[in-house]
Amino acid sequence: MATAAKIPVIDLSGDDQTQVAKDLVEAAIEHGFVYIRNTGKDIPVEAIDGAFAVSKKLFDAPLSEKQACTIQKNNRGWSAMNYETLDPANQRIGDFKEAFNFGEFVDGKAQQPIPPTIAPDEAQISAFRDLCNALSLKLNTLLGIGLGVSPPDFFTSAHLRSRGPSGSILRFLRYPPRSAITELAPGADDVRAGAHSDYGSLTLLFRLRGQPGLEILLRDGKTWSPVPVVPPGTEDDPAPPILMNIGDLLSYWTNGLLRSTVHRVVFPSGDSPAGLEGEADHGPRYSIAYFCHPFGGTELGPVPSERVKEYKGGLAEGNPYAERKVMTADEHLRMRLEASYTQLYKEGKA
Ligand SMILES: O=C(O)CCC(=O)C(=O)O
Ligand SMILES: [Fe+2]
Helix, strand or coil: CCCCCCCCEECCCCCCHHHHHHHHHHHHHHCCEEEECCCCCCCCHHHHHHHHHHHHHHHHCCHHHHHCCECCCCCCEEECCCCCCCCCCCCCCCCCCEEEEECCEECCEECCCCCHHHHHHHHHHHHHHHHHHHHHHHHHHHHHHHHCCCCCCHHHHHCCHHHCCECCEEEEEEECCHHHCCCCCCCCCCCCEEEECCCCCEEEEEECCCCCCEEEECCCCCCEEECCCCCCCCCCCCCCCEEEEECHHHHHHCCCCCCCCCEEECCCCCCCCCCCCCCCCCCCEEEEEEEECCECCCECCCCCCHHHHHCCCCCCCCCCCCCCCCCEHHHHHHHHHHHHCHHHHHHHHC
16 A cells, blocks of 8 residues: 655744755755645644635535636636646546636736635635745745755746736635546546646645645656645644645756656545545545746746756656746746646637
């Protein structure tokens, strides 16, 4: 039986920030994933609880309200069950999930249609997105310091709003239990989210206790390893850690030194795998992701860092996108969206 991934847990509030930066970079090189201990300093626990409450409300809203917000080529809005296919080469049908993507807000107002059911919560969603953005900037700064990039704020400055619009997205996700799916009943090989790497620079992921399902592809390129929601040492924290992972753009910027690790979400298997006791769940699963992107025109060549220059290793296993194929952040995003939303882009070409 698969054993839980041994992903390091980091406390960003450590006194020695140089050490924190180094630990973060080592985890990003070795695993591409790191747990950020959540003691409520960067993102208050109430803000996370509040965001999950709004997410539940959103997905429970009448279908017509969600359909009126159907996802567009700007990557904003609602994607219905099976609409997105994260691993088109290997999936029989699309992901068994619903998702809602929020792009930027201006003065607390969404710049896209949102379901009337959550209109009273608009400012709260905007504030949560801001908190995620601030933590992402902090992590980008630490990565720059830990890698010895010159200047150390190289990554962060590519993410400043003043540089221009970015593809950053706050995403609410709801995965129904297998038992609740009547049409297109999932078969043994079907997944809640197909194997993929993330499209931005880095991702923050919020999960709920007892709702497992995320797996990462290990360095052998074939073993899937479950990622516990509450890893050892964090059981008494006020909230599960925030999971941070490296996306394709930080892989490009570092010639693959930082790993854009392939991951997926599966249906619960029934038993708790070793290290995941208490995480066998049969109800719906909710998660929230913040996909941090630099401004769209950002060029993705390798950054000025000796560590990056010296790196002659490989790219993340099973990730066909870990090597740069395009020049800018916008071009990359467009390439990835075209591959996972075939219907949306086919309609446009007709
Ligand atoms: O729901 C999760 O745990 C992960 C979702 C994910 O990987 C994604 O949306 O990119
Ligand atoms: Fe992902």
